[in-house]
Every structure is written in C-alpha cells, then in structure tokens.
Amino acid sequence: IDHLKELGVTHVQIMPIYDFATKLNNDTGEIYNWGYDPINYNVPEDRYSTCPSDYVERVRELKTMINELHKNGIRVVMDVVYNHTYGQEVFNKITKKYYTASDMSGCGNSINTAESTGMVSRMIRDSLEYWATEYNIDGFRFDLMAIYTNAAVKDWGTFLNSHEDIKDRNLLMYGEPW
Numbered sequence: 299i300d301h302l303k304e305l306g307v308t309h310v311q312i313m314p315i316y317d318f319a320t321k322l323n324n325d326t327g328e329i330y331n332w333g334y335d336p337i338n339y340n341v342p343e344d345r346y347s348t349c350p351s352d353y354v355e356r357v358r359e360l361k362t363m364i365n366e367l368h369k370n371g372i373r374v375v376m377d378v379v380y381n382h383t384y385g386q387e388v389f390n391k392i393t394k395k396y397y398t399a400s401d402m403s404g405c406g407n408s409i410n411t412a413e414s415t416g417m418v419s420r421m422i423r424d425s426l427e428y429w430a431t432e433y434n435i436d437g438f439r440f441d442l443m444a445i446y447t448n449a450a451v452k453d454w455g456t457f458l459n460s461h462e463d464i465k466d467r468n469l470l471m472y473g474e475p476w
Contacts, residue, residue, distance in 0.1 A: 299366060299367065299370050299372070302370075302372060303370055303371070303372070307372060308371065308372060308373065309372065309373045309374075309375055309436070309437075309470075310367065310372055310373075310374055310375065311375040311376075311377060311439055312374060312375070312376055312377065313333050313377050314333025314334065314336065314343075314376070314377050314378065314379055315333065315342055315343055315346060315360065315376060316333070316336060316338060316339050316340065316341060316342065316343060317336070317337050317338035317339075317341040317342070317343050317344070318333045318334070318335050318336050318337055318343055319335045319336070319337040320335050333377070333379065334379050334441065335379075336379055336380075339378075339380065339421075339425045340425055340428050340429075341353075342356045342357060342359075342360045344356060346359075346360070347359050347360075360433060361433060361434075364433055364434055364435070365434070368434065373436035373437065373470075374434075374435055374436050374437075375435070375436060375437040375438065375439055375470055376429060376435045376437070376438055376439070377438075377439045377441065378425075378426070378429075378438050378439065378440055378441065379441040380421075380422045380425070380440070380441075381440070381441055381442045381445050381446070419450045419453070419454075422450075422454065423453065423454045423457055423458075426438060426454055426458060427457070427458060427461060427464075430458055430461070430463075430464050430467075430469060431461070431463045431464060436467060436469060436470065437469050437470025437471060437472075438469070438470070438471050438472075439472055439473060439474075440471070440472070440473030440474065441473070441474055442473070442474055443472070443473025443474055443475065444473075444474075444475055446473075451471065454471070455469070455471050458471075
C-alpha cells in the first residue's frame with residue numbers, strides 16, 4: 299500500500315474475487331484463468347485467502363484488505379463477469395431461460411447469461427448492491443459491457459447511486475467496450 303501511495307495511485311482495479319470454477323492444475327500448480335468463469339457471484343474466492351476452508355476468515359480478510367486500502371485513500375474497483383458463467387448448472391435448476399442460445403462474447407468459452415431476462419438483470423443489480431454495501435467496493439468494471447443493454451446498466455447505476463448506504467460514495471461503473 300505504501301508503494302501504491304508513493305506512486306499516487308487513487309484507485310485499484312482487482313480481478314474477479316468471487317468464487318470461480320476453474321481450480322489449480324494439480325500437475326503444474328497453474329491457474330487456468332483469473333476468475334472469468336464464475337460459479338458463485340457473491341462469495342469470495344477461496345484461493346485468495348490464507349484460510350481457504352474457513353468462510354468467515356475469507357470474508358474477514360477481504361474486508362480487511364479493502365478497508366486498509368480505503369484508510370490510505372485508495373478506492374477499490376472490482377472486475378465483474380456477470381455476462382457468463384462456467385456452466386449452465388449455476389442457474390439451470392431455476393430455469394433454462396437465464397442463458398442465451400449464442401456465444402455473444404465471441405470467446406467460445408462461456409455460457410452467456412441473458413441479461414434481458416428480468417431476473418438475470420435483478421440478480422446482477424442485487425449482487426452489485428451486495429458487494430458495494432457488504433464489502434464497500436467503490437466501483438465495478440464489467441467484462442464485455444457491450445452485451446448489456448444501456449437501459450439495464452443505467453438502472454443498475456441509478457439504483458446503486460441512490461441507495462441509502464451507497465449514494466454518497468459516487469460509485470464508478472465502466473466496462474470493456476467490445
């Protein structure tokens with residue numbers, strides 16, 4: 299943190315920090331990706347914790363990190379990947395209508411969520427609210443933002459920036475344009 303302050307850093311953008319499906323390669327110890335295959339959008343990823351199996355400690359450590367950055371005048375932006383999941387098992391037990399029939403990302407490696415479905419949009423909004431209120435996240439960088447409708451993004455931002463616990467924080471929302 300001291301080095302970030304010396305550099306004049308005012309914001310840090312962290313990679314996805316919620317639970318993702320791909321785990322370590324047991325042979326090499328490598329991570330196949332960096333959180334772009336969400337399995338649970340509202341739980342901190344275990345591999346970033348000193349006590350991965352202790353859920354309470356995982357939460358405490360993440361909150362401590364964010365609070366220490368805040369104490370030093372550094373805002374925290376979280377990279378979010380609501381546009382796709384690792385597999386359809388995430389929402390299929392609820393309904394099969396939460397996924398699109400095509401790979402809108404063009405990456406060929408994801409199951410795209412159908413944000414135009416009211417409940418998917420609501421899930422995204424609720425998850426953003428959770429991270430902003432529970433963890434004091436200061437903003438969100440959206441993966442493949444162009445696949446969301448302008449109306450949905452505006453709705454999420456309006457909701458968050460008028461939320462009683464958030465409204466004075468001027469949350470940032472931006473995304474990858476393609």
